[in-house]
Amino acid sequence: MDLLIKNGRIVTSKQQERMDIGIRDGKIAAIAPGLTDSAREAIDATGKLVFPGFIDAHTHMGIPIMGTHSADDFDSGSVAAACGGVTTIVDFTVQPPGQTLAESVDVRLGKARGKSHVDFALHVNVTDRPQTSIQEIPCLVERGLTAYKVFSTYRQAGMMVTWDEFRDVLRVVDASGGLLFLHAEDNELVETGTGQNVADGNLAAVYHACSRTAEAEARAISRAAEIAGELGARLYIVHLSSRAGLEAGLRARSQGVQIYLETCPQYLVLNEEMYKREDGHHWITTPPLRTTDDSEALWQALADGEIDVVATDHCPFTVAQKQAGDRQFHRTPNGIPGVETLFPLLYTYGVAEGRISLQTLVRVLAENPAQLFGLSGRKGQLKPGADADIVIWDPTPEQVIRADTLHGNGDWSPYEGMTIAGKIEHVLLRGQTLIEKSTFTGENIFGTHITAAR
Numbered sequence: 481m482d483l484l485i486k487n488g489r490i491v492t493s494k495q496q497e498r499m500d501i502g503i504r505d506g507k508i509a510a511i512a513p514g515l516t517d518s519a520r521e522a523i524d525a526t527g528k529l530v531f532p533g534f535i536d537a538h539t540h541m542g543i544p545i546m547g548t549h550s551a552d553d554f555d556s557g558s559v560a561a562a563c564g565g566v567t568t569i570v571d572f573t574v575q576p577p578g579q580t581l582a583e584s585v586d587v588r589l590g591k592a593r594g595k596s597h598v599d600f601a602l603h604v605n606v607t608d609r610p611q612t613s614i615q616e617i618p619c620l621v622e623r624g625l626t627a628y629k630v631f632s633t634y635r636q637a638g639m640m641v642t643w644d645e646f647r648d649v650l651r652v653v654d655a656s657g658g659l660l661f662l663h664a665e666d667n668e669l670v671e672t673g674t675g676q677n678v679a680d681g682n683l684a685a686v687y688h689a690c691s692r693t694a695e696a697e698a699r700a701i702s703r704a705a706e707i708a709g710e711l712g713a714r715l716y717i718v719h720l721s722s723r724a725g726l727e728a729g730l731r732a733r734s735q736g737v738q739i740y741l742e743t744c745p746q747y748l749v750l751n752e753e754m755y756k757r758e759d760g761h762h763w764i765t766t767p768p769l770r771t772t773d774d775s776e777a778l779w780q781a782l783a784d785g786e787i788d789v790v791a792t793d794h795c796p797f798t799v800a801q802k803q804a805g806d807r808q809f810h811r812t813p814n815g816i817p818g819v820e821t822l823f824p825l826l827y828t829y830g831v832a833e834g835r836i837s838l839q840t841l842v843r844v845l846a847e848n849p850a851q852l853f854g855l856s857g858r859k860g861q862l863k864p865g866a867d868a869d870i871v872i873w874d875p876t877p878e879q880v881i882r883a884d885t886l887h888g889n890g891d892w893s894p895y896e897g898m899t900i901a902g903k904i905e906h907v908l909l910r911g912q913t914l915i916e917k918s919t920f921t922g923e924n925i926f927g928t929h930i931t932a933a934r
C-alpha cells in the first residue's frame with residue numbers, strides 16, 4: 481500500500497465501525513479491521529472519525545452578479561473547500577448571450593483546470609435562448625455532463641426561463657438521461673414584492689426577505705413539479721429554504737413525482753433575524769434566510785430522509801462588495817460563503833446536537849450527491865475501488881468560526897462566533913494529502929474534471 485489509515489471509526493451511510501483503510505494508486509484498495517499490509521506511510525486515526533470526502537453540489541466560484549464577481553475563484557474557493565473536508569465541488573457554467581452551452585462549458589473548465597485543488601464537476605446553466613440551446617444537450621450528456629440548471633426568476637438579469645421553456649428544457653434533459661436542477665421562485669411574486677418595496681422606499685435588508693417569500697418558493701416548486709409529473713421527468717430543487725417549499729416538494733413526491741430536494745446550512749442554522757443587524761445586508765442571499773420554524777421543518781425533513789442533499793450555494797462577496805450596494809437590498813450582490821463550513825456546521829448542529837445521525841450526514845454530503853451526479857463508483861463512499869478521497873475528523877476539540885481563520889477570499893463569515901464540535905485533521909484527494917495536521921498542504925495538487933459514468 482502507499483498509505484494505511486489505522487484504527488479510525490469508518491463512517492458510512494449504513495454504520496460506523498473501527499477499521500483500517502489501505503490506499504494504493506489513489507484508490508481505496510482495502511477496508512478491514514487490522515490490515516497488516518506494509519505501507520510507505522501510515523496515519524494513526526485512533527479516536528477519529530473517518531469519512532468519505534464530501535461533495536459540495538452547489539458552488540459559484542467567480543460568477544458575475546450585479547456588476548461584480550463572487551469573491552472566490554477556483555483556487556481560493558477550492559482551498560476553502562479542502563479545509564472544510566470537501567474534495568469535490570459541483571460548480572455552474574455561466575452562459576452569456578450568444579454563447580453555446582458547449583462553449584460555456586469550455587470557458588468554465590478553463591477557469592477550473594490547473595486552479596482547483598479539489599475535483600470538480602459542472603452543472604450546465606441554460607439561460608440563453610433555451611429552445612435553441614437544448615439541441616446541444618444530448619451530445620453534452622454523452623460527454624458525461626448530465627446536470628443542467630435553470631432559474632424560474634432573475635428575469636431582469638436575463639437568466640429566467642418561462643414555464644414553457646422550462647417544460648422544453650426538462651423534457652430534453654430527462655429524455656437524454658440528464659437531471660434538471662431548478663432555482664425555484666415565482667418570478668411574478670418576486671418582481672411584484674421587490675417593486676412594491678422599492679417604490680415605497682423600503683430598502684433595508686429585512687425587505688429582501690419580504691420581497692422573496694416562502695410562498696414564491698412554494699408556488700414555483702408546485703408549478704415545476706406539476707410539469708415534471710406530466711412529463712414523468714426527474715427534477716431537483718436547489719437551495720430549498722422554507723417549510724412551505726418543503727411541503728410543496730413532498731406533496732409532489734407523494735403524488736409520484738421524482739423530485740429531489742437540496743437545502744443549505746444557512747437555512748438550517750441562521751434565520752431572518754440577521755437582516756435586522758446593522759450589517760444585515762451582508763446576509764443577503766437568495767432565497768433569503770427564513771424563520772426558525774422553517775429551519776425546524778428542514779431539520780426534521782433531513783432526519784426523516786426527505787431531503788436528499790445539503791450543499792452550500794457558496795457565493796461569497798467581501799464586505800466592500802456588499803457595501804457597494806449602499807445598504808439597499810435590491811442593489812446588494814446576492815450570496816454568502818459556505819463551502820468551508822458545510823460539514824463542520826452539519827456535524828455540530830446536526831449530529832452533535834442530536835438532530836441527525838452520522839449516517840444521514842454521510843448520505844446528504846457524500847453518497848446522495850455522488851449518486852445524483854453519476855459519480856457513485858468513484859466518489860461519495862468509502863469502498864474498495866473508489867477514489868481515496870478521505871476526511872479524518874477529530875470530534876474532541878471545540879473551535880469557534882472566525883473569518884480570519886477561514887481560507888476563502890471573503891473577509892467576513894455569516895457564521896462568525898459559532899462553535900464547532902471538532903476539527904478537520906487530514907484530507908486526502910485521490911490519496912494525495914491536501915490537509916495534514918489541520919494545515920493545507922495541497923498547493924501543488926490539482927483536481928480533475930469529473931464527469932458522470934455513462
Ligand code: URP
Pocket residue numbers: 540663764765766767793795814815816
Ligand atoms: O444569492 C445567491 N444564492 N446567489 C447565487 C446564485 C443563486 O441564485 O444560486
Ligand code: ZN
Pocket residue numbers: 663718719766767
Ligand atoms: Zn439559486
Ligand code: ZN
Pocket residue numbers: 538540793
Ligand atoms: Zn446557487
